[in-house]
Amino acid sequence: MKIRRPRWPRTRAGQRRLVQAVVAGCVLALLPATWLYVSTADRLRTTADAPRTDVAVVFGAGLWQGEPSPYLAHRLDAAAKLYRAGRIKVVLVTGDNSREDYDEPDAMRAYLTRHGVPDARIVSDYAGFDTWDSCVRARRIFGVHRAVLISQGFHIRRAVALCEAAGVDSYGVGVDAKHDVTWYYGGTREVFAAGKAALDAVFRPDPRFLGPKEPGVARALAAGR
Numbered sequence: 735m736k737i738r739r740p741r742w743p744r745t746r747a748g749q750r751r752l753v754q755a756v757v758a759g760c761v762l763a764l765l766p767a768t769w770l771y772v773s774t775a776d777r778l779r780t781t782a783d784a785p786r787t788d789v790a791v792v793f794g795a796g797l798w799q800g801e802p803s804p805y806l807a808h809r810l811d812a813a814a815k816l817y818r819a820g821r822i823k824v825v826l827v828t829g830d831n832s833r834e835d836y837d838e839p840d841a842m843r844a845y846l847t848r849h850g851v852p853d854a855r856i857v858s859d860y861a862g863f864d865t866w867d868s869c870v871r872a873r874r875i876f877g878v879h880r881a882v883l884i885s886q887g888f889h890i891r892r893a894v895a896l897c898e899a900a901g902v903d904s905y906g907v908g909v910d911a912k913h914d915v916t917w918y919y920g921g922t923r924e925v926f927a928a929g930k931a932a933l934d935a936v937f938r939p940d941p942r943f944l945g946p947k948e949p950g951v952a953r954a955l956a957a958g959r
Contacts, residue, residue, distance in 0.1 A: 766928035773898070774891045778906050779882070781815050785905055788955055789881040790822040791872055793893060794829025794838035794862060802845050808909045809884045810842060814849040816907075822882060824855050824954040826872060828862030838862075854957045857950035865893050866934040867941035869900035875944065876951045878902055886911045888924050892931050899935035 779785065792813050795806035802810060816822045825846060829838025839858035847853050857876065862868035872878040880903040883893045887908035897904040 766932040767925055769932060770891045770895050770928050774894045774906065777894045777898075777904065778890065778908060781812050781819070781821075781907055781909075784816060784821050784882050784907050786821050787880050787882055787905075788823045789826055789872075789878050789951060790816055790824070790884055791826045791828060791868065791878070791881045791897070792842060792884045793865060793868055793889070794827075794842065795886070797836065797838060797841055800841060802841055805886060805911060806838075806842065807845065808911060809886070810845050811849065812884050812907055812909045814846055814851050816882065816884075817851050817855070824857060824951055825851060826857045826859060826876060826878065826881070826951060828859035828868040828872065830863055831860035832863065855954050857954055861941065861943040861945070863942050865889075866896050866900070866931070866939075867943075869893070869897040869902060870938075870941045871944070872897065873901045875946075875948050877947065877949075878951060880904075882907055884909065892924060892927060896931055896934060899938065 790813050792809050795809060796803040797806070798804075810827075813822070813825045817825065827839045827842035827846070829842060831837045831839055837860075839860050839862075843853070843856045843858055846856055859868065859871055859876065861871060872881065879901075881897070883890065883897060883904050883906045885893050885906070885908065887910070890906040890908035894904045894906040
């Protein structure tokens, strides 16, 4: 069975229609990314000017031999800096613990305690399987209404937009990162992830795992009073 290769239209009208279709497809593909940039334009901060709030949310970014990856370590360093500066009171670490030998939240907790954040001020979300799940669970499970979100610059706009859609008044701190292969991969991935983010924001599906409400954030805040 022979597979026919697509042919370039022979007529000018056909060629024009093909070009128009390609341009329209590109525009539609970029609309979600444009939405992310426009909707979060006034929500991005640095560790120096992040608003004072009770909670910071740090999103998981992988482990290397059981320890936070360099990208995740940069996120945690920013959270520890905000805590030491008195800009936040509690850190909610959200990540993947879908299997016994992979535990992002506990690795994140251990890293933060080594960098000066008291264990009692850290709350773990073990079912933050993706950004939307983490945002929904922050609001519905942990009762977070306002937060500073911490991630890399290529991801922070999506995090802010999704947490806003989930009902969390959010500001984003995008930490610096070396522009290596991982950075370029992450930036490219965000173009495609923006489409899913737009669908999540519109349809607001339940996370993969919801479960009962947890008092961890309220308890951690009460412990510091």
